[in-house]
Amino acid sequence: MNWTTRQSAFITLLAMLFGLGMIFILAYQVNSSYQVEVQRTRLEAAHQSSEIASQISSSLREIDIILKDLSDKISPDDLSNTEKSSARNQELQNILLDKLLQIHQADNIMLVSSNSNISHRALDTPGSGQLINNDYFQLVRNNRYQEKIYASLSNRSENTGIIVARRVESLTADFSGLIVASVTRNYLDGLLSNQNIGKHASIHLIDQNKGILAKYPAHASAPLFDDFVIQNLINGKESSVLINHTEPSQSISSYHPIKDTPFIVVVNASSEDYLLLWHKNTLYYLFGGGILLVMALLMCYFFWRSHRLTQNLHKKEKYLNASEARFRQMIETSPVAIVLARMPDYFITYINHQAAELFDQTQAGALSQRAFELYKSKLTFLEQVQRIQQGDAQHNIEVLLQRKDGQPFWGNLSMSVHETNQSTTIMIGISDITSKKQLEADLQHRATIDSLSGLFNRAYFTERANHEIARAKRNQQPLIVIMLDIDHFKKINDNWGHDTGDIAIQSLAGLCQSTLRDIDIIGRIGGEEFAILLPETDLEKGFPVAERLRQRIEAQRISLTDKQTLQFTASLGLTILEADDQKIDRILKRADQALYQAKHEGRNQTVIFNKQ
Template sequence: MPTAARTVTLADAPAFLRARGRLLGWIAVVALLVASLFGWELRQSFRDARLDSQRDAKNLALLLKEQLEGAFRETDLVLRDLAGRVSPAQLSQLDSLLPAQRSSLFNLFDGKRATLPQAEMVGLVSSDGLWAMADGKRTLADPILRDLFAQLSDNPGQEMVLSRPVRLRGNNELGFVMARRIASDNGKLAGLVYALVRLEYYSQLARRLDAAENSTFNLIDNDIVLVARYPEQPARIGLTLPLADRISEWVNGRSSGYTVFTSPTDGLLRGYHFERLEGFPFILLIGLPDQNYFGDWWRKASAYLAAFVMLILFAVAMAWRGWRENQLTLAVELGAARLQEQDAHILRALDAMSRPILLVRADSDMILAANHAAGELVGKPAAALVGQPLPSLYVRPEHHDKIVEQLVERQAVTDYELKFRAANGEPLWVGLSGSVIQYQNGRAYFLSLMDISERKAAHETLWRKATIDPLTGVANRGYFLERAEQEWHRARRYGHKLGMLMLDIDYFKQVNDTYGHDVGDQVLQGFVSVVKRKLRDSDLFGRLGGEEFGIVLMEYDRSTLTATAERLRAALAEQPLVLADGQILNITVSIGCTLASSHDLPLAVLMKQADQALYAAKHGGRNSVIYYDPASPAFQAG
């Protein structure tokens, strides 16, 4: 039967005041809990945005550093080669060389300059430092070359020197001079060989990275003087950067780092990452604007603040209404009610969050709750995730032990990258962060997920752009030289032999001149296709420039090396190339090869030997294989 209504009397006032106090206390607890959850979410999203900015700046800096170091090392390698080919006697007689001698030097230097897209010119300075020769012309050395000559003369142990930025002749472009010592037989300075490197090449590399708007790419020296910048600001080149003292203190003694400050030139807040170039006195300073990463965070923070204020106002209004209407609500089993209220608020907060969230029981790894965003991430309704073991979502379940280990040891896990399996069976890259909380009288994992598939794909695309020749699909020059250096060190460490092949398509210039560069591109692609079919997966194949290619072969002896080279030559000579329009072209290749049986010689010398053998094959009639052996008649004839 219905229960009679209870009449509230003055005797109930103390109990009512105690109940009201408890109610207000719970309102404060709930508000604090919601504020903590909102604050945790905002802190995590702020940290994620900062990490994204830091990671993107670091990736861009590393990619640009790799390409710049490759270009500078490539230039230095050419200068080393030229320094070994020019005799001190020629330098001492630079002002009186015969036309034939001058023409020979011009052809040598012009051929090397053609392999350096970053170089404006390559030239010589005489043994007295007064005369210079470049582009086949002898002129008085300008002040910059004389200053570099004086630096090398005053520092006998210094092999290479670089100038400050200079303006190129005949245009408004900027560049700097890289000079290398040429020593006489007694070790004294006999002259120098130099290359004028265009800073426009730096802008080209930075432009290819396709960074966000208002990003800055700065190349500075160790004195914090601006050497190059993208977007270009020619008026600031050669000047000390603003905030130079702060930047100097930041980079001093470090090889890389990240910080955030407002640029004094345009007032934008940016995250800056720097990387030192190994072996060169330059520092890369990459700045990405914060506005590209924190716009969504500010909107989310405003929305959370508004929701929290509305929640507080609503709670206060409800408490006021309860007090005005004299409705007494006394707490029964206060501890149990508190836990139930906390769990309910956790679930409501979970549903309100825009990021994918999973609540997982610690002792069984079963999913207790999932919000709508988590269901959208894996392509299932959120309700279908509840009751599933968390490892069933992984492509590789063994990741779970590592995640749990971090949660147990540190009570949290941050940015753990792994692959989830979506409902359609496709793998999905996810960044997982979370912490340990109390839920339903036990321990639970509060896990936040983020789809990082696009970032992973973008990183893969940037890596391919930086390492693969876009026309032929093999390693580009910079990546080939880097990998070749690694294989040389590996062979040296384990005592293995290392073979080097240099290949050059015969009469390729005539193909371009006769049929056009589009046919030339098809010939290069067909050539690469034939060669790759004859190589092992472990062999390193790369395009060094134009129609010249290189191959590094591991664990070959001389007979196997020359047999492989001959097999490549025969395959190309015997298999005509069929072009897109049905034309058939017969091509041949000249190959120079050498073998490092002992690893006392550096890789540059090994490549030079293979290049000399290639030169002998070219001059011996082409369509041939020559092994580097200075005592052989074929090599001497070349």
């Protein structure tokens, strides 16, 4: 067969379009992977700075708690510069030493008088003279509402750090001085060194004046801290991540303030780290693209060679197409979704219009798939094929399938095999039963879950509890049952309204779920009554669990829409599984008696059932 000029030009144009398409795809892939790496690094830097800020904030809070406890043991006179007895001086130093041993973050604890002089210290370390800048000390002194102070160490050029202080006032509310704990750079550097960062990355802890308090690694040079970002953080912005375009490489910096302090954590990630893999992948993309372009040229050549064979087969195809058209017309008019696939590779050879709509794809696009790709589980498909090959009919089987985008749905499926001399074909007929399965799931949910609290209802709790009791007795394991009731719930409804009462129930349900284990069974069995079953738990372990739950309920504050706060408590009754217990009813009765005792003895407490 002789090729015309038009046909040759068409093939050349097709090859050029394919090449341009490959170049576009490569450019898009390279740019997309670059954006992915940048976004991933932004998120990692933001997460790391937030985590470090949280760790430092937690350490400072621990120190503040110790200082608050210390303030209760120190009188205002102890901070003055007046002469004290040697016994009192020794007693004060012992107190400071005892507290210093409780906080490994600090290297010293000192008492500072109202005129900024140190009157006592836990350890006599060199260089522990003036701790706070005089101007800042005067601001603290004149601001009687500033109870806690966080600041940078003053006059410690060789060992910078942080001070945590609490204000001490006399009985007449006059400023008496400060109780101060110092956190040196050694501790802060050690905390930062625990972080996993890139070879060229760095972490800095700075104050609002961009003074460096700690850094990791030790040899890291300080980046150009952004004044605008720092000012925004001072003004209340939670965090900020920005890209610095500097020579020879760019970097990503995440700024995160430490809550209630003038300190900021800065994580700086270098492109030499986070773009290293991207550079390698780009080379692979270019190499692969070059290979594909060569393959495209070869494909054009083989297309030209195969064109003759195509013409020879054309007559046979016409005959087969006519036969296939009649068959497809019959299938297309069927209201059932039908899929045909050949064996043994399971490639789809035909899919009717109903099936294409069911799986949310075009009929042509489905021909490049295998039949098991329509299933959520490939193993399920292979098991069904094995059964029909063994002569086990597969009719009206409920199977979990998936659409083109991976969205699962339920189908009622029948499968059969049709063999000829040349091939073996699998025929699959499918009906969508997703609505039916959803209705069944909704009915099951309504039958087992309390609509207000989201916990098990009384009937389903009883069923689960009886099953757990039987298992515990069979395995000779302990078991705890707790009855919980909201104190003065009627007053909440009367004073705040039933909507607020519903909020209280939902809040308590959430506390139960977050406090207890996944294996614990929780149910709402009455208006404000809840039942809890703790499997594999004895009284020694169960009582602290109940007390922890009660304390969390007592500590909870619920903000209402009218800017008011709701607080409530709960009473708990606790009992164990006894030898003659067969059902939950007897155990609930004992727990209820213990609950009644808790109510009778003043509420907001946990009472263990006592037979006496």
